[in-house]
Ligand SMILES: NC(=O)c1ccc[n+]([C@@H]2O[C@H](COP(=O)([O-])OP(=O)(O)OC[C@H]3O[C@@H](n4cnc5c(N)ncnc54)[C@H](O)[C@@H]3O)[C@@H](O)[C@H]2O)c1
């Protein structure tokens with residue numbers, strides 16, 4: 001039997017990223033198989049089951065599309081199928097569990113308890129160590145996973161928590177590949193070109209990056225041979241990605257929706273918004289630990305990626321779950337800019353636009369700012385100035401309004 005990777009949350013991104021790397025690594029060395037489980041909706045399982053896990057990946061460059069078939073997913077299950085889940089995690093051939101359960105999935109929902117139940121079955125089966133890798137857009141995503149799974153395990157049995165401590169490596173990883181939701185037009189295009197109506201089709205950009213913290217508890221696919229990097233210190237890579245790319249995405253999402261734009265490329269083509277993103281990037285760059293030349297290179301690459309007119313990444317998709325995303329992407333940049341006495345307007349404008357767009361209350365704004373170490377008052381004042389500025393401007397989409405502190 002080939003080695004197995006269990007995956008929880010088989011959405012578009014897993015198929016464009018981890019499953020794609022694993023598929024390419026299989027051509028270089030020993031093949032691994034992925035046993036994929038849905039996070040919340042069984043619909044994704046049904047789409048993929050039709051072709052027994054195989055699907056078409058459209059790599060959409062500015063100049064054209066390239067189609068390929070990805071075959072690393074060998075079984076697809078409903079995440080609520082506890083028997084299959086426990087059997088997969090308990091299987092001694094399973095060495096890795098990867099996760100894309102969204103930022104919200106670590107705070108709300110069943111994922112931590114499910115992982116703990118899976119590990120309980122592995123412990124009972126005596127199947128030994130496991131490596132868990134989070135692939136969600138969170139800083140210290142491995143540490144966060146460890147903490148929530150540990151809490152869920154404590155609620156089952158403290159001896160399970162002790163076993164997890166000794167046997168499970170929770171690795172952080174930085175993941176990057178813009179993967180918008182698949183549309184009917186994408187599925188039609190695949191059918192036209194291949195004759196197959198592939199409902200599992202995924203569209204992604206040519207760029208891809210995956211950096212994983214070192215410390216695997218067991219074997220892994222030959223990922224390094226297909227461009228995956230490992231590092232003893234992931235934090236600077238996470239910072240660079242979350243603050244430069246994701247932060248700018250959130251800026252374009254909320255400011256862009258308020259101006260009546262629909263996707264990233266059209267919002268970024270707007271001169272005023274582009275200038276705001278450039279100003280935000282200067283604030284974000286100052287918070288990053290990597291050498292400035294590397295950050296400037298990342299900014300230049302991100303500019304080109306945002307300009308790709310053939311990737312229709314909807315702002316509404318990026319705008320979802322802002323209360324979970326902004327503390328990771330924007331608050332550290334805002335906090336740093338204020339502490340350094342720099343202009344904080346661009347960073348503050350993202351939270352202001354989120355608040356206005358969603359009609360968020362004063363308490364909800366404070367909750368987003370809560371995780372900052374200091375300067376909460378100054379941060380709130382900067383956000384309130386941003387809200388007033390939005391309310392005084394002429395925007396194309398109707399404002400919903402947020403509560404400004406009086
Ligand atoms: N799409 C991208 O460009 C991209 C890039 C980098 C990282 N990511 C990460 O991947 C995540 C998923 O993105 P996607 O494009 O695959 O989205 P998607 O909507 O296609 O899939 C999301 C998956 O997460 C599951 N899920 C949703 N809420 C959950 C919850 N509360 N608990 C457990 N599982 C839950 C869903 O069932 C589904 O399997 C993002 O939230 C992000 O953290 C996405």
Ligand SMILES: O=P(O)(O)OC[C@@H](O)[C@@H](O)[C@H](O)[C@H](O)CO
Nearest residue numbers: 137175176177178179246249318
């Ligand atoms: O996927 P989310 O929901 O965390 O956020 C939307 C985008 O900002 C994000 O998905 C980027 O496309 C991605 O992080 C690029 O690697």
